[in-house]
Amino acid sequence: MSWPRDEAKLARVRALMAEQELDALVVRAPDNVVYLTSFWGMKGYDVAVFPREGEPTLIALEPSREDAERNAWTSDIRLFRGYDERDPRPPTLRALELALEVSRGYERVGLELSLGTQASDRMVGEPTTFTQGWFEAWPRAVDATPLLVEARAVKTEQEIERMRLANDLAALAMEHVQERLRPGMRESEVGAMWEGFVHGQGTGFRGQVELARGFSLVWSGPGIRTFTATGDRPVQEHEPTLFEIWVCTDGYWCDHTKNLCPGEPSEAYERLLDQLLEVYGAAIAHCRPGASLPELDRLIREGIARAGYPGQPSHPVCHGVGARAHEPPYAHQAGGGTIEAGMVLALEPGIYWEGGGGLRVEDNFLITPGGAEQLSRFPDDFRRL
Secondary structure, three states, rough: OOOOOOOHHHHHHHHHHHHOOOOOOEEEOOOHHHHHHHHOOOOHHHHHHOOOOOOOEEEEEEHHHHHHHHOOEEEOOEOOOOOOOOOOOHHHHHHHHHHHHHOOOOEEEEEOOOOOOOOOOOOOOOOOOOHHHHHHOOOOEEOOOHHHHHHHOOOOOHHHHHHHHHHHHHHHHHHHOOOOOOOEHHHHHHHHHHHHHHHHHOOOOOOOOOOOOEEEEEHHHHHOOOOOOOOOEEEEOOOOOOEEEEEEOEEEEEEEEEEEEEOOOHHHHHHHHOOOOOOOOHHHEEEEOOHHHHHHHHHHHHHHHHHOOOOOOOOOOOOEEEOOOOOEEEEOOOOOEEEOOEEEEEEHHHHEEOOEEEEEEEEEEEEEEOOOEEOOOOOOOOOOO
16 A cells, blocks of 8 residues: 655654754664655665655665555665675675665764664564664764654654554454354464454455554463463453454554453453453543653552552553554653653553463553544453453
8 A cells, every 4th residue: 555655744753853953864673664764674674764855765675676666755766686696795784885875965864773672574573683783884873763752652644544454453353253262262273363364354454555464462361461472272261361462554553452251251350350441441531632651650550559459560551552563652650751642552451360360451542632542443341242
């Protein structure tokens, strides 16, 4: 799907570049390349050189020519070979040479010097990483990561439209699995069913998605824990099966946790869900323009402590979503910052029982002048199903 150039987004980036007196950004992280050019590369070797004035340059693998010409917002596309019989070096060095050539005329260049994490490329299974030589190639470069973080935190109308596609697809996949989930099925079988729907039905989705990928962690009953992998445990009757799920549509993401329960939930889970939804509701009500991010973290964790689970959860309870599934801003009591209109936040309070079991609820919320708009129609209260 070719999206029109997002002028509002690019103007926001250029205004921040002017404030910081940067002449050009040179980015290689796939999510930043998507953000600045709308091109999601196959191998993560691609580079965007984004000037404060003038046309950006996309540096892409030669086999990706058609993808780049169809999707990129720039007409200046420079190609490099993945394999060159005359040059045994890795292809990233050929990309680097082109990036240096294109950026040579700029005095103040910004690089991703403090990049903590990055989204994957379209190949997904083998993320590429930066080498020391990449950073040393621009010895006078400044760190552009804070600028990109600030720009990306507030979404444009086009970004929100692209994220709605991911949210809608995630809900459709949950509905697909809901109709087929049975006690005794293996967690991995259920996860594959969900992921297969996203990839199969999402690629070409509504004529607006070129490639969709789904990623899941599925745990059932006593298998529900945090920071563990999907296993071959059986789906439990009268206990929830938890889906930690992500959908990526052409480089834009959603991040949810949804639950299904074959049969009526046990009394213990009824009580736990009521406690968690009360905390969740208070967090959603807090999410208005100008509200404190540290206070959001405190509100959620104090609510969980009052429910009888102090110190939980062990994972963050709020983060941004966009060209990565997890991106700034993050809510942390030791941090700072306020919630702004146009942000998309994932709220994810969770409570886990010792020895296994528990619940988490999570959805993505667009911050509007009037409060938080939930982006997925799939309910958080699985009893409503």
